[in-house]
Amino acid sequence: MTDIHPDVQSALDAARDLRHRIDDLRERINGIRARRPSPGDAVVPEVDAMGRLTDLYFAPGTTERFGNAELVAEIMAAIGESTADAGRQYRAIMDVEPWPEPAAQSTTNGPA
Template sequence: MRELHPDVRAGLAMKRELRHRIDEMQERAAEIVARRPSPSGLVIPEVDTRGRLRDLYLAPGTCDRFDTHELIAELMTAIVESTADAKRKYHLTMNDPALLPRPLAEVMGEWRVNGSGGFQDPQFGKTKE
């Protein structure tokens, strides 16, 4: 069997790296939820980054305390605030410099300067400090 050209091997390594980075980002995003209480504190929704309601806590007696319109207002206020908080958390998490991987162009530039690494695949790990 013929040996793959170093650029082809690098391209395949880059494809694997991109797949891993995408999976990692999706896992991080899936873990982000927000729970902001309503103005009265009796309603606490759990909302993910897409604004989907994942869970809802209603304190005992909440439905008896409010009429329909007031309860809807409590629910919607808490859901809107939780959604905004989840989006803030998402933005902070996805842009955290400590979690950002090395740029692919930087890795490939180093790999090329080192003469294709003696036929070694590029190393995409985080920079060593």
């Protein structure tokens, strides 16, 4: 007998749907990039959803314009802002209403 019980088929369908939703969520999270400029607009870091620095841009002349301590302050401020922005983007993706429960199906009369 190769017929699948309706409850088993429903569970298999739900599992497949969940896998697709998880894959979509992963793609959205992996696509998060935050680029917030430093207070002097001289440095722009790129930070991913996990707070990792993925790139760092300097405006022309930045290294000549700032001393070491000032440059460090610019970089750290920009990384802090970018990390906070990436966190907001992550929370916006994760803070969604759960999908609605499927309508209850009666199995007393067989599959719908």
